[in-house]
Amino acid sequence: MTSSNYLLLQARRMQFYALLFSVMLSLVFSSNSTAKQWQSVLDNGQNHNVYFHAWGGDPQINSYIQWLAQQVKRQYNIDLHHIKLTDTSEAVSRVLAERSAGNHSDGKIDLIWINGANFAAMAKHGLLTPDWANQLPNFALTNPSHNPAVSLDFGVPTQGMESPWGQAALTFYYDSAAMTAPPKTINQLLSWSAQHQGRFTYPRPPDFIGVSFLKYALISLTPKAQQSLLYQPVSKQSAALLLPNLWQFLDALHPNLWRSGQYFVSSSTALRRLVGDTELSLALTFSASEVPAAVARFDLPTSIRSYAMSDGSLSNIHFVAIPYNAANADSAKLVANFMLSVNAQAKKQHPEIWGDNTVLDLATLHPEQAAQFQLSNPHPSSLAPNHHSPALAEPHPSWVKVIEQQWLTRYGAQ
Amino acid sequence: MIQPRDLFTQSIQLSPALLMALLVIPVVGGLIGVLLPAFGYIPALDKTTFTLSGFYSLFNTAGFGTMLLLSAVSSLVSTLLAFTITVLILACYFNSPWLYRIQRLLGPILVIPHAAAAIAISFLITPSGMMSRLFSPWLTQWQSPADWLLPHDPWAISMILGLTLKELPFLLLMALGALAQADLGEKLRAQHKVAMSLGYCPMTAFFKVVLPNLYPFLRLPILAVLAYASASVEIPLILGPNAPPTLAVAIMQWFNDVDLTLRIQASAGAIMQLLLTMTLLLSWWLLEKLIKRFSYNSLINGRREYAGQLIMRFTQLLTVILLTVIMLSLIGLILWSFAGYWRFPDALPSQFVLLHWQHALQHMQTPLLNTITIGFIATFVAVILTLSTLEAEQLRARNLSNFASLLIYLPMLIPSIAFLFGLVWLQEQVGSHHAYFNVIFGHLLFVLPYVFLSLASSYRRLDPRFSYLAASLGVTPSKVFLRVKLPQLLAPILIAFALGLAVSFSQYLPTLLSGGGRINTITTEAVALAGGASRRVSAVYALMQMLLPAMAFLLAWFIPKLVFTKQNAAHYVSTSSTKTTP
Structure with missing residues (x-):
C-alpha cells in the first residue's frame, strides 16, 4: 500500500520533472525565436x-x-x-x-x-x-x-x-446634497427611484454604459442557479427564461426615470453633464476616476460621492x-x-x-x-479603495445583441 | 464675337465642364455606392446577390413610420416658419432702416455652424438652462430643475425651433441679396411706393407687389433649406427626439453600428431618405403652385388693407422674441464657458474661471490648424472655379443653362447622408487614401454651391461696358479679367470667400466620413463634445465655432474698406491735383 503509493509519487515526480524540462526547453527555444521576432518588430x-x-x-x-x-x-x-x-x-x-x-x-x-x-x-x-x-x-x-x-x-x-x-468596473456616483443614502442594490434602486422621481437615468443601448447597466441589472436579477446561462452563447430558451426578469424590472423602473423614461440620452458622458446640471442625482460610469477629475474641473458639484453597488460591480478588461x-x-x-x-x-x-x-x-x-501603483490622499469624491463589491464578469457577448434588440423594440420607439 | 484662342481663354472655356464634373461625379458615384448595398450587394460581407431584404428590415424597424413623419414634419414646418417669418420681417421693415439692422443682427447666425447653434439653443431651453434659471425660484418655485422633456421632446418642437432659427437668417440674407440687385431692388421699391401712393397699406403693398416678384429668387434657397432640414444630422442629434430619432440620424447610427449587416438596412434607409427629400421638395413646389393659383384673385382684387397694423405689431413682437432668444442663447454659452460651480437655480455661476478656455486651447491646436487649412484650400479652389465658370459665361455671352445651374446646387439638394457613405466607398475604389485630400474634396462639394450662389449675381450684374471698353483698347481677355473685372468684384469675392470658409468650417459628416475620422476639426470636436460630459468645454468649442467664421466675415468686410479708403485717398489726391492745373 505504502510502497505503491510511494511509486505513484515517484512516477508523478518523474512526470513533473519531464514536464518541467520540456517547458524549460520550449521556453529557451521559443524565447530565442521570440527574441528574434521581437528584434525584427523593433527594427521595422x-x-x-x-x-x-x-x-x-x-x-x-x-x-x-x-x-x-x-x-x-x-x-x-x-x-x-x-x-x-x-x-x-x-x-x-x-x-x-x-x-x-x-x-x-x-x-x-x-x-x-x-x-x-x-x-x-x-x-x-x-x-x-x-x-x-x-x-x-x-x-x-x-x-x-x-x-x-x-x-x-x-x-x-x-x-x-x-x-x-486596463480594467474597469461599473461605479455609481450621487449628489450628497440631494440625498443621504444612495441605493446599494438593484432592488433598492427601484424603490429609491420611486421616491426620487426623475433623478436617475441610463443611456439608451447601444451605448456601452447603457448596455452595461442592463447587463448589471440582468445578472443581479437572475437567480444564482441560472447565472451560468449568461456565460454561454445565448439561445432562444435561455433568453426566454432570463430576460423577462429584466423587462419586468425595467417596466417598473422606467416611469420613475428622468423624463419619465420617454427619452434616454444617447451617450454615457451626457449623464455626467446632467448630474452637473443637477437634473440627475445618481449616475454611473465605467471610469471611476472621471468623477473626482470632473469635480476638480467644476463639471460636477463638490457634493458628489462615488460608491460601488453591494450586489456586485460589472467589470471587464x-x-x-x-x-x-x-x-x-x-x-x-x-x-x-x-x-x-x-x-x-x-x-x-x-x-x-x-x-x-x-x-x-x-x-x-x-x-x-x-x-509605483500605490496612491495617497484620495479625493473626497473618488471611490473608496476598500469598497466591498464582488466583481461581476461580463456575460457572453451574444447576449448584448439580444438585450439591445429587445430593449429597442420594447422601449426604443414609443 | 471673335475670341482669341489663348491659354487663358481655353482654360476658362473648360472650367464650366470641370465644375460640373467635380460636383456631379462624386454625388452620382456616391449614390451608386449606396444603391448597390441597399439591394443587398456588399462583396466585403460576401453578399453578392441582389435582394430586397434591406428594405424589408427597414420597413419592419420599430418606429419607422414615426421616423419618416418626424423628418417630414420637422423640415416642412421649420421651412414654412422660417419662410413666413422672413416674409413678415421683410414686409414689416421693407422701407425701414431696421431691415438692415435686423439683417446685421441675424446675419452672424447664418455663419454659426448648426452644431454650435443647436448647443446654444439646448443650453437655453433645457429645464436647467438659462431660461428656467432666470425665472427660478422666484416665479416657478423650482429648487431643482423640472423634469420636462426639453429639448428632445417627442413633438420635435425644440428641433423645429433650432432649424427655424438657423434657416431664417439664410432666407433673409438671400432675399436681401436679391433686393440688393440694382435693377430688381430699385424696381420693386419704386413699385412698392406706387402701391402705397395708391392707398395700399405698406404690408399689403409688399404682399401684392413685392413678394410675387421676389419669390422666384427665394425658391432655390428655400428648397435647399428644406432639403437640408429633412436630412440634417447635427440639429436632430442635439435637439431632436431619439425614441425614435429622425430617419437621417437613424441611418447614421445604422451605418456606424457594430453589426455590419445593418449597413444593408442603412443603405436602404439612405435611398428612402432620398425619396423622402424628393417628395418634400415636390410637395413644396405643389404647395407653391396651389397658393399661386388661389391667391391670384386676391392679388388684383384691389383690397388695400388686411389687418396690416395687427400683423405689423405681431411681427415686431416676434422679432423682439427672436432676437432675445438668440441673445440669451449666446449669453448662456459665454457664461458656461467661464463658469465655475453653477448649481441650479442660480442665474449666475458662483465663480468665473479661465480653466475651460485654457484647457481647450491647449488641445485645440491641431483641430484648429486642420479647420483653417482645409477651409482655405477648399474655398480657394471653389472661388477660382466659380470665377472662371462665370467668366466663361461672359466669354460665351450666355448664362449657364437652367439644367447646369440646377446641377451646381445638386449637393445642396441631395441629402448628404444619402451619398457621402457611397462617396467614401468610391474614394476607396479609386485608391484615394490621402485623408487630407479626401476631406478637402468632400468640403469642396458643399462649399462650391454656396460660393457660386454668392458670387453669380454680382458677377452677372457687372456692367459689361467696362470690359467692352477695355477690349476695344486692345486688352486681352485675361487682362480684362484680372485688371478690370476682379478689382470691381473685390468685395463680393471676399464675401464669397468668407461664406465658403464658414461653410467649410461647419462641415461635420463630410469631414468625419471622407477623412476616415483621421482629420479632426473644431466642428467634429464640438459635435463629439456636444453630447459629452462637460457643458463648459462644449460651450468653449461652440463659441470657437462661432468665432472662426465671424473672423472670416470681419476680414471680408474690413479688407475692401481698407483698399477703397486707400484708393479714394489716391483718387482724391489725383483729382485735386488735376483741379489745380488750369
Missing part, C-alpha cells in the same frame, strides 16, 4: 506613424494618450496620432470599408482601443491580426497563465488578436487590437508593448491621470515597481 517598427483609433470623449484619457505619444516618440521615434472616435464601431466600419475596396495592406487604422461586441464583430469577420499580443515582451507581466482574464474578452478567447490595456490590414503593424506592436510597461500602467492607474486599473499582476513585479 521604429520611425513610423501609428494611427490609434480610440474613443475620445474623455479629456483625461486624451491627455494620457498624448503622454503615450510623447513617450513612444522618444523611445522609438513613432508618431502616435490619436484619432478620437465618438463610437468605436466607426473604426469597425472603416476597416470593413477598406476590405470591401480591396485595401488589404495599407489600412488607415494601425491600432484600435476595443473590447466586447466590437471585438467579437471584428474577430468574426477576420478583421484583426491574430497571434501578436501574446508575443509582446511585456505581456508576461500580466501573468497570463494565472490570470486567464487577460486573454478573454467578454468570455471570448482573444487568440492573441488584442493586448490588454479593455484591449488594443491591430486590424488585419494595418499599414504599420510593427509600430503598433511597439506602442501596445509600451502600453503594458510598468511606467505606462502605473501612470494610467493614478487617479489624477486616468485612474484606470492596471492589468499587470503586481505580484510578478519588483517591490519598487509595485510601489
Whole structure:
C-alpha cells in the first residue's frame, strides 16, 4: 500500500520533472525565436506613424494618450496620432470599408482601443491580426497563465488578436446634497427611484454604459442557479427564461426615470453633464476616476460621492487590437508593448491621470515597481479603495445583441 | 464675337465642364455606392446577390413610420416658419432702416455652424438652462430643475425651433441679396411706393407687389433649406427626439453600428431618405403652385388693407422674441464657458474661471490648424472655379443653362447622408487614401454651391461696358479679367470667400466620413463634445465655432474698406491735383 503509493509519487515526480524540462526547453527555444521576432518588430517598427483609433470623449484619457505619444516618440521615434472616435464601431466600419475596396495592406487604422461586441464583430469577420499580443515582451507581466482574464474578452478567447490595456468596473456616483443614502442594490434602486422621481437615468443601448447597466441589472436579477446561462452563447430558451426578469424590472423602473423614461440620452458622458446640471442625482460610469477629475474641473458639484453597488460591480478588461490590414503593424506592436510597461500602467492607474486599473499582476513585479501603483490622499469624491463589491464578469457577448434588440423594440420607439 | 484662342481663354472655356464634373461625379458615384448595398450587394460581407431584404428590415424597424413623419414634419414646418417669418420681417421693415439692422443682427447666425447653434439653443431651453434659471425660484418655485422633456421632446418642437432659427437668417440674407440687385431692388421699391401712393397699406403693398416678384429668387434657397432640414444630422442629434430619432440620424447610427449587416438596412434607409427629400421638395413646389393659383384673385382684387397694423405689431413682437432668444442663447454659452460651480437655480455661476478656455486651447491646436487649412484650400479652389465658370459665361455671352445651374446646387439638394457613405466607398475604389485630400474634396462639394450662389449675381450684374471698353483698347481677355473685372468684384469675392470658409468650417459628416475620422476639426470636436460630459468645454468649442467664421466675415468686410479708403485717398489726391492745373 505504502510502497505503491510511494511509486505513484515517484512516477508523478518523474512526470513533473519531464514536464518541467520540456517547458524549460520550449521556453529557451521559443524565447530565442521570440527574441528574434521581437528584434525584427523593433527594427521595422521604429520611425513610423501609428494611427490609434480610440474613443475620445474623455479629456483625461486624451491627455494620457498624448503622454503615450510623447513617450513612444522618444523611445522609438513613432508618431502616435490619436484619432478620437465618438463610437468605436466607426473604426469597425472603416476597416470593413477598406476590405470591401480591396485595401488589404495599407489600412488607415494601425491600432484600435476595443473590447466586447466590437471585438467579437471584428474577430468574426477576420478583421484583426491574430497571434501578436501574446508575443509582446511585456505581456508576461500580466501573468497570463494565472490570470486567464487577460486573454478573454467578454468570455471570448482573444487568440492573441488584442493586448490588454486596463480594467474597469461599473461605479455609481450621487449628489450628497440631494440625498443621504444612495441605493446599494438593484432592488433598492427601484424603490429609491420611486421616491426620487426623475433623478436617475441610463443611456439608451447601444451605448456601452447603457448596455452595461442592463447587463448589471440582468445578472443581479437572475437567480444564482441560472447565472451560468449568461456565460454561454445565448439561445432562444435561455433568453426566454432570463430576460423577462429584466423587462419586468425595467417596466417598473422606467416611469420613475428622468423624463419619465420617454427619452434616454444617447451617450454615457451626457449623464455626467446632467448630474452637473443637477437634473440627475445618481449616475454611473465605467471610469471611476472621471468623477473626482470632473469635480476638480467644476463639471460636477463638490457634493458628489462615488460608491460601488453591494450586489456586485460589472467589470471587464479593455484591449488594443491591430486590424488585419494595418499599414504599420510593427509600430503598433511597439506602442501596445509600451502600453503594458510598468511606467505606462502605473501612470494610467493614478487617479489624477486616468485612474484606470492596471492589468499587470503586481505580484510578478519588483517591490519598487509595485510601489509605483500605490496612491495617497484620495479625493473626497473618488471611490473608496476598500469598497466591498464582488466583481461581476461580463456575460457572453451574444447576449448584448439580444438585450439591445429587445430593449429597442420594447422601449426604443414609443 | 471673335475670341482669341489663348491659354487663358481655353482654360476658362473648360472650367464650366470641370465644375460640373467635380460636383456631379462624386454625388452620382456616391449614390451608386449606396444603391448597390441597399439591394443587398456588399462583396466585403460576401453578399453578392441582389435582394430586397434591406428594405424589408427597414420597413419592419420599430418606429419607422414615426421616423419618416418626424423628418417630414420637422423640415416642412421649420421651412414654412422660417419662410413666413422672413416674409413678415421683410414686409414689416421693407422701407425701414431696421431691415438692415435686423439683417446685421441675424446675419452672424447664418455663419454659426448648426452644431454650435443647436448647443446654444439646448443650453437655453433645457429645464436647467438659462431660461428656467432666470425665472427660478422666484416665479416657478423650482429648487431643482423640472423634469420636462426639453429639448428632445417627442413633438420635435425644440428641433423645429433650432432649424427655424438657423434657416431664417439664410432666407433673409438671400432675399436681401436679391433686393440688393440694382435693377430688381430699385424696381420693386419704386413699385412698392406706387402701391402705397395708391392707398395700399405698406404690408399689403409688399404682399401684392413685392413678394410675387421676389419669390422666384427665394425658391432655390428655400428648397435647399428644406432639403437640408429633412436630412440634417447635427440639429436632430442635439435637439431632436431619439425614441425614435429622425430617419437621417437613424441611418447614421445604422451605418456606424457594430453589426455590419445593418449597413444593408442603412443603405436602404439612405435611398428612402432620398425619396423622402424628393417628395418634400415636390410637395413644396405643389404647395407653391396651389397658393399661386388661389391667391391670384386676391392679388388684383384691389383690397388695400388686411389687418396690416395687427400683423405689423405681431411681427415686431416676434422679432423682439427672436432676437432675445438668440441673445440669451449666446449669453448662456459665454457664461458656461467661464463658469465655475453653477448649481441650479442660480442665474449666475458662483465663480468665473479661465480653466475651460485654457484647457481647450491647449488641445485645440491641431483641430484648429486642420479647420483653417482645409477651409482655405477648399474655398480657394471653389472661388477660382466659380470665377472662371462665370467668366466663361461672359466669354460665351450666355448664362449657364437652367439644367447646369440646377446641377451646381445638386449637393445642396441631395441629402448628404444619402451619398457621402457611397462617396467614401468610391474614394476607396479609386485608391484615394490621402485623408487630407479626401476631406478637402468632400468640403469642396458643399462649399462650391454656396460660393457660386454668392458670387453669380454680382458677377452677372457687372456692367459689361467696362470690359467692352477695355477690349476695344486692345486688352486681352485675361487682362480684362484680372485688371478690370476682379478689382470691381473685390468685395463680393471676399464675401464669397468668407461664406465658403464658414461653410467649410461647419462641415461635420463630410469631414468625419471622407477623412476616415483621421482629420479632426473644431466642428467634429464640438459635435463629439456636444453630447459629452462637460457643458463648459462644449460651450468653449461652440463659441470657437462661432468665432472662426465671424473672423472670416470681419476680414471680408474690413479688407475692401481698407483698399477703397486707400484708393479714394489716391483718387482724391489725383483729382485735386488735376483741379489745380488750369
